[in-house]
Amino acid sequence: MEAVAAADISRADRPRCAEHRAAELQAWRELLASIEGDDWHRRTVCDAWDVADIAGHLIGQAEDVNLPWSFPRRLRKAKRVYPGTPKFDAHMMVQADEHRGTPPAELRLAFDRSWAKATRKIRTNPALLRRISMSVDEIPGFSLDLGYIQDILLARDLWMHRDDVCQALDRPFDAGPYAGELIAQVMRDVLDGPFWGDRPAVELELTGQGGGTYRLGRGEPVGHAQVDAVAYMRTLSGRDDDPVVTGDPAAAEAVAGCRMPF
Secondary structure (H helix, E strand, C coil): CCCEEHHHCCCCCHHHHHHHHHHHHHHHHHHHHHCCHHHHHCECCCCCCEHHHHHHHHHHHHHHHHCCCHHHHHHHHHHHHCCCCCHHHHHHHHHHHHHCCCCHHHHHHHHHHHHHHHHHHHHHCCHHHHCCEEECCCCCCCEEEHHHHHHHHHHHHHHHHHHHHHHHCCCCCCCCCCHHHHHHHHHHHHHHCCCCCCCCCEEEEEECCCCEEEEECCCCCCCEEEEEHHHHHHHHCCCCCCCCCEECHHHHHHHHHCCCCC
């Protein structure tokens, strides 16, 4: 398969992003409906979160879309409760905290209601609001605009956390019909920010669900590397620091060492 230059990948447009998000929300509804009993309290790879905490965090993501004051309120609380923790990580911890202990039936209902409203809100947000930018303190000079967060990052977050829960429950992960497109957007973002840095150009073959072949970096590739697509998303997001990357040593090293916010 011919490699696609990650730098040439276009940003997914709003209608396509809406399809990505809708597919993930449907997959989540089916997943939540299937979880019973002690499975809600199985530990996940996300710090100290269990399965129910991830559901609470995702409900919090939708609430922050729906309520203008929710996000800044949680940021202030996060600074107080989790001093020294990166602000967005601390913010997400507060989201989970505020829903901890909610009975499963209420979690399911809150997920459905909050995301139904958030979907409508994202669809109708005006351009001026979507251009609001937020800095990422841990990455000097890097910022995220609200439109990008709502279109790209929310679907990505739903997708990756669904894999977290499937792993915790020891279930197979169905990456869904848009996995290839979601992963292509990640490959674009690897080069769009400071994350690839001064690593050499490589040809990266992602295998399995959502797979494809990409050229990362600029200039002539130093070699070819291969890794499972979903597994590599876990590595990029900091969930797995020991990926099984094969291929030319210089290319494999460059691929294995890259990290980015998810």
